[in-house]
Amino acid sequence: MSSLVERTGNTMTLSLGPQHPSSHGVLQVVVEVSGEVIEKADMEIGYLHTGIEKSAENLFWTQASTVIERMDYLSPLSNALCYTLAVEQLLGITDRIPERAQQIRILMCELTRVASHCVWLGTHAIDIGAISNFWYAFDIRENILDLLESAGGARMHPNYLRIGGVNGDLPSGFIELLDALIAKFPGRMRELRTILQNNPIWRDRTIDIGIITPEDAVRWSLTGPTLRASGVAYDVRKAFPYSGYQNYDFDVPTRTEGDAYARFLVRLDEMDEAMRIVDQVRKALKPGPVMIDDTKLAAPPKETIALSMEALIHHFKIVSEGFRVPPGDVYQAVEGPRGELGYYLVSDGNNRPYRVRTRPPSLYNLQALKQIAIGNLIADVVVMIGSLDPVFGEVDR
Amino acid sequence: MPSPQNPTVGGTALDPTSLRPPIDDAEIERVERDALRDRLVGLRSQGMAMLLDVGAADYPQREPRFDVVYHLLAIPTKVASVAEVGKPRRVRLLVGVPADDTTLPSVADLWASADWAEREIFDLFGITFTGHPNLRRIQMPDDWEGAPLRKDYPLRGPAREKTPRPAFPLKSNVPAGTPPSGKVAEALQRQIAKARNQEKPS
Numbered sequence: 001m002s003s004l005v006e007r008t009g010n011t012m013t014l015s016l017g018p019q020h021p022s023s024h025g026v027l028q029v030v031v032e033v034s035g036e037v038i039e040k041a042d043m044e045i046g047y048l049h050t051g052i053e054k055s056a057e058n059l060f061w062t063q064a065s066t067v068i069e070r071m072d073y074l075s076p077l078s079n080a081l082c083y084t085l086a087v088e089q090l091l092g093i094t095d096r097i098p099e100r101a102q103q104i105r106i107l108m109c110e111l112t113r114v115a116s117h118c119v120w121l122g123t124h125a126i127d128i129g130a131i132s133n134f135w136y137a138f139d140i141r142e143n144i145l146d147l148l149e150s151a152g153g154a155r156m157h158p159n160y161l162r163i164g165g166v167n168g169d170l171p172s173g174f175i176e177l178l179d180a181l182i183a184k185f186p187g188r189m190r191e192l193r194t195i196l197q198n199n200p201i202w203r204d205r206t207i208d209i210g211i212i213t214p215e216d217a218v219r220w221s222l223t224g225p226t227l228r229a230s231g232v233a234y235d236v237r238k239a240f241p242y243s244g245y246q247n248y249d250f251d252v253p254t255r256t257e258g259d260a261y262a263r264f265l266v267r268l269d270e271m272d273e274a275m276r277i278v279d280q281v282r283k284a285l286k287p288g289p290v291m292i293d294d295t296k297l298a299a300p301p302k303e304t305i306a307l308s309m310e311a312l313i314h315h316f317k318i319v320s321e322g323f324r325v326p327p328g329d330v331y332q333a334v335e336g337p338r339g340e341l342g343y344y345l346v347s348d349g350n351n352r353p354y355r356v357r358t359r360p361p362s363l364y365n366l367q368a369l370k371q372i373a374i375g376n377l378i379a380d381v382v383v384m385i386g387s388l389d390p391v392f393g394e395v396d397r
Numbered sequence: 398m399p400s401p402q403n404p405t406v407g408g409t410a411l412d413p414t415s416l417r418p419p420i421d422d423a424e425i426e427r428v429e430r431d432a433l434r435d436r437l438v439g440l441r442s443q444g445m446a447m448l449l450d451v452g453a454a455d456y457p458q459r460e461p462r463f464d465v466v467y468h469l470l471a472i473p474t475k476v477a478s479v480a481e482v483g484k485p486r487r488v489r490l491l492v493g494v495p496a497d498d499t500t501l502p503s504v505a506d507l508w509a510s511a512d513w514a515e516r517e518i519f520d521l522f523g524i525t526f527t528g529h530p531n532l533r534r535i536q537m538p539d540d541w542e543g544a545p546l547r548k549d550y551p552l553r554g555p556a557r558e559k560t561p562r563p564a565f566p567l568k569s570n571v572p573a574g575t576p577p578s579g580k581v582a583e584a585l586q587r588q589i590a591k592a593r594n595q596e597k598p599s
Contacts, residue, residue: 045513046536054545058552089420218446218474221510231476238479252479328417331468331489344452344466346413354411357452359468367513396536 010034016381018047024123025392027385029369033378041373041381043366048396056356060322061087062163064353069157071358072394074116077108077148078336080161083356085242086332086343087163090325093292100288101165102243107281108148108160109334110274115144116337117271124264124386125196128205133195140188143181150174164292178282185275193268206261210372210384213258220368223361224339226388229266230258236335248280260387267389297323322351329355338362338389358397366390411456413464414491423468423487433492434502437467441507445469445488448504451514453522455548461493463524465501494524503529521546 011032018028026047032040052071056064068083069076088094118141122134145155150171152158160167196202212222217230227234235252237245253269255262291298299318300311317323327349333342342359365388372384414425428436449468456462471486494501503526505511515526516535523544526532534541543550 046534046538049536051545054552089422090418092418214476215474216509218472219509221447221449221508223449232473232482233477233479234472234482234485235479239482239484254478256476326416326418327411327413328420329413330417330420331422331487340449342450342468344450344468346411346454348411348413354413355454357450357454357466359450359452363513364510367510371509 011039014378016378018044024385024390025395027366027390027392027395029373029381029385031373031378031381036377036379038373038376038378038381041370043369045363045366045392046396048392050397052397053356053358057353059353060351061325061353062318062322064356065161065163066157066159068356068358069159070393071360071397072116072336072338072341072362072391073156074119074391075109075112075337076157076159077105077112077161078334078341079358080159081105081109081243082332082334082336082341082343083345084161084163085334086330086345087325087353089330089332090328090345090347091163091297092326093164093294093297096292096294097243098165098289098292099244100169100286101290101292103281103285104151104166104170104290105161105243106245106248107278107285108151108166110277110281111144111147113274113337114271114278115141115148117267117274118144120267120337120386120389121192124389125202127382127386128202130196130199130202133192136188136192136195140181140185143177143184147174147177147181150177162291162298164294164297165290167291169290175282175285178278182275182279182282189268189272197265197268203261205380205383206264206387207257207259209260209376209380210369210387211257211259212368212372216368216371217258220371221364222339222368223364224336225263225266225270226339226365226368228252228254229262231256234340236333236340240333242332242334245277247284248277250277260383263387263389324349324351325353333359336361338391338394339365358394360394360397362390362392362394366395411459413454423489425489425491427491427493430492430494430501433490434504434507436490437469437504437507440469440488440490444471445486446474447472448508448510448514451504451511451518453518453524453546455522455546457496457548460495462496463494463499463522464491465494465518465524466491467504499524501526503527503532505529520544523547 011034013030013032016029016031018026028044030042031038052067055067065080065083068079072079118137122137125133148158149155151174152160212230214230214232217227217232231254233252233254238252250273253266253273255266295314299315304311305315325347327347329346331342331344333340339361340359341361344357345353346355348354369384369388373381414427447470449470452466454464467490469488473481501524503515505515513535515529516532518524519526519532520534520536521544533539537545
């Protein structure tokens, strides 16, 4: 763009962003407007491109998950889980992951789903002018981040999942914190719903804004809550269950309106469903190992190193050169908070991934703005971006 | 005997689909470039309504050098419940692209979502999609040179040039060897002298 505003005939070209508080990152939306009505919208992305796929190809299989967690930085564990499952498929150890490790993985991923939706809800509402619910949403998120920190050691990018299991069992005190969260959650959700769901201003701003029909949703490859708000109940957890999701009872919330309000309701219902899964997992948690019993993949416990020569050798090998993965390619998908998150991995039999291709749900969801913005007002662009919930770490990678 | 510890192939000449362990993740097909569009149209008419993703991979020692990978999903294009969606069929279509003619027909007219996906492959792999409405770089800056995700593209660029020196001389205007001056320096000198005197054996 040569300038921020251009006039041609009856329309005016206006550039929103790339530095704009409502874009939650760096997104430039170039809209052609006639009066206040959008006639054409195009987007410029890539401001946050950091070459994560290229970096991952130059790290060991285990190390790569550290950069992969940084793609969708609001739900790092979904990314890590998807990548980990894909590598486990290539290694052929999917059936050998301990039960407890799988339960902890589901628990953590559902908690991150809630935490991610909390960020979406808080910021989406702030964009529209409702400030107070931000604090309620971030209070839940804070509790969840405390849980992540206690288990994984870091709040944002715990890098807790490992190929073959998880990095260490849940710490003491975790279950108590989790129980407190489970007990507190329904009340908090009621409060969040009270603030927004029947709020006349909120309804005015979101109902009939950015309508997506099921045909369009499929044509634009939308997945996740965005697709389900248009009526297509496709959920990877139900269609292609992984990590034992088939053992838990949960519903797939859908709406048929396909507007910003429907997407809002679907995500709120999803938070309830996610906590339902967390509750079930918490009750089903059984003691046991949390890492695969295979010293070629999992470093032996630190205590054994001083006692066993074998353990020392395995430890040294895994730390210094990682492990090798049989050649081949695999596509693995999980249901991330934003939709079908997929990894297409290629291994050439070496200790580093040959190719790591992400299927970023945010990129495809955001792309649909080109169509749904048309005919809406400029003021509603922020509503539509917020309702698509893009994360730019993942869009740009 | 090939094993994880003893791979049989050199990385860059790899055909991953011929070597893969038996994993049930999708139906895999390899098509020729000329037949690509017909096959995609055919699959779409069979209900593979969603183009989930288009990705690419680079195998420099192999002919054809690039693989472009289309991930398709059979999903209803109307309001459908979980039971109606069921377990949708997944198809993975791989098409080889030779190094000397890196073009492919675009499918942006069949699936709206292919727009950005193809632009990204053009940007990061340098594969041109003929018939694409708006083929330009998407992630990298418009004036970037090279295709970053190719295997012959280095992970790090050349060492960054040193910050240009300012035009004026950077030499100190105090000649070398000049004893420090000022109150702080004097105090420092006194302390040093005192310490030296104390060190002396009495």
